[in-house]
Amino acid sequence: MYKTDICILGAGPGGATTALHLAQKGISSLLIDKATFPRDKICGDALSGKVVNELRRISPELPELFSREQAVQVPSWGIHFISPGGQKLSVPFKYNYKPEEDAPAGYISKRIDFDNFLIEQVRLRPEIKLIEGADITRYERQRDGSFTLSDKEGKIQVEAKLLIVANGAQSAFTRHVAGLQQEPEHYCAGLRAYYKGVEGLDKDNFIELHFYKDFLPGYFWVFPLPNGFANVGVGMLSSAISSKKVNLKKEMLRMIETHPELQKRFGNAELIGDIKGYGLPLGSKKRSLSGDNYMLVGDAGALIDPFTGEGISNAMISGRWAAEQASNCLEQQDFSAAFMQAYDKAVYNRLWKELKLSRQMQKLLNYPWLFNQVANKATKNQALAETISCMFNDLDLRERLKQPSFYFKLLFN
Ligand SMILES: Cc1cc2nc3c(=O)[nH]c(=O)nc-3n(C[C@H](O)[C@H](O)[C@H](O)COP(=O)(O)OP(=O)(O)OC[C@H]3O[C@@H](n4cnc5c(N)ncnc54)[C@H](O)[C@@H]3O)c2cc1C
Structure with a gap:
């Protein structure tokens, strides 16, 4: 039985960032995850410049520390867009970049490694109690508004005044307690596979987004990784998947096997492991991100960019604001939904403009x-x-x- 002011559910980038910011403020928290780290997360593994900024905000030396982890990341300098007409548009993240001199604008790193990098920071902080291997399935609200959580076996019980929910796209709390539903117009399905030996990858690790005519409004990606690996995947809006009756896995393999350019590049490539799928709750619609004694962070609050599918940075940004709000709650001893509104406001002040724009760009497809x-x-x-x-x-x-x-x-x- 644990009794705590702040419990953070989920130790992915959203939850870990929340806990680290709280620790920087000298505030203790209990951070719980059903997995034991290092753990895999189905993702494209692309870390944008916004992620690097958020690392810096946790602690100024973190970007430099991560840049030294050369066995687990490659710096990426831009994007190749392949248009439905087959035209390749190469867009560097920084105009006139110089890889030898400039700090990288972004990275690509398997999530098993990146998330563990954050967890290693968590493990260094005495203010954070990390519990791994605890699948929380029950949430009970007490008379005073606080929450009691427990796992299926009842081995772990937690009493928390404030619950910060960062347990990802399939959060039961989000659906059953916060009442946010999955809406096919604002939800994307994605598949990810690891390949070794894909040819023709960019020397500066530009990520590739392919918009094939026969797969619109979906897209196909190839992102270079360390050690000759590539993260290869597809994503499509759930509403389009149902209306067009698309089988994502079949389509992905069809494109690799039949598209003339891909056929050549994947000729000697080997699929390592399985092709795996997961959901992307998109931030193309404003939701209520908090209520009495709780806040939703990252995918649990549906904050993924609807055009690029980028969600790691937004999870970290919302985690930073959740820590700020949690600190105010403790100071004022106010955990009411009305007081918590400041969190929704801060997150959408920072993100809504770009999420709205990305929604427009998504429509360009x-x-x-x-x-x-x-x-x-x-x-x-x-x-x-x-x-x-x-x-x-x-x-x-x-x-x-x-x-x-x-x-x-x-x-x-
Ligand atoms: C196919 C695909 C490709 C993507 N590509 C990219 C990309 O290239 N770049 C990018 O920025 N974003 C990408 N995203 C989005 C990105 O993966 C998410 O936005 C990001 O992981 C959100 O972080 P989070 O901390 O909110 O949740 P998560 O990373 O999902 O972490 C949630 C944590 O909660 C834990 N948890 C879940 N349930 C429980 C429970 N009941 N009890 C205890 N713990 C629990 C999980 O074990 C997990 O560790 C992609 C997503 C998909 C599906």
Whole structure:
């Protein structure tokens, strides 16, 4: 039986980040996960510049520490978009980047390694009590609003004044207590496989997003990893999967076996392990992220970018704000839903603008001809390529993608 002010459920990037920020403030927490680390998580394994920023916010030396972990990560300098028309548009994360001099804009690292990197930081902190191998299945609210949690066997019981729920896309708490439903228009299904020996990977580890005509609005990715591995996968909106009756695994293998370019590149490649699937709750709709005595963090609060499928950084950002709110709750001894609203506000202040934009860009996939035009023009037009490259760091510039005039000028200039 554990009695604690703050219990964090789930020790992925969202939960671990929350616990680490609380520890930095000198606040103790109980962090529980059903897995024992290192553990796998089905993911594309791409860590954006926002993840690097969040590492820095946990502690200034963390990005440097992670950059030294060369056996488990590769730095990535950009994205190759392959348009439905077959045009390759290469967009560096930083214009005119110099790999020998610049700090990498992003990384690719298997989640078994990245998440464990964070857990190693957790293990260093005496303020955090980490319990592994505890699958929490029961949540009971007490008269004073606090929660009692327990696992199926009743071996572990926890009483917590404040529950921070960071247990991912399949969180039972999210569905049954917070009342957030899975909506096919705002949910994506993804598959991930590890291959060894894929040919033609970029020398600067650009990630590849392929938008094939016969697989829209879904996409196919190839992300280079250390030691000759690549993370290969597909993602598609759940509503499109049902309406088009798509079998994701069949489609993924079909593309690898029959697409002329992929056929060549995968000719000598070997699938290592199984092809595995998992859900991506998208942040394309605002939800209520808190209530009396609880907050939802990361995938449990559906915060994944609807265009790129990026969710690690948003889990870490929401974890940072959850720690801030938890500290205010303790100070004021106020755990009410009304007081907790400040958390929702902080998260959406930071993320809503970009989530809304990504929702617009996601809709671009319904207009493959427009996508083709943008790709075609950008490969020939240096200024446009530069603009798109800068869009990764400049949200106001990304706003332009929302305006019809952007496409009008593009098509007719
Ligand atoms: C196919 C696919 C590809 C993706 N690609 C990318 C990508 O390339 N880049 C990117 O940024 N994002 C990507 N994402 C999204 C990313 O994986 C998630 O957004 C991210 O993992 C969210 O972190 P989290 O901490 O909220 O949840 P998670 O990482 O899911 O962590 C949740 C933790 O809770 C634990 N847990 C679950 N249930 C219980 C329970 N009952 N009791 C105790 N513990 C429990 C789990 O063991 C786990 O450790 C992808 C997702 C998928 C499915």
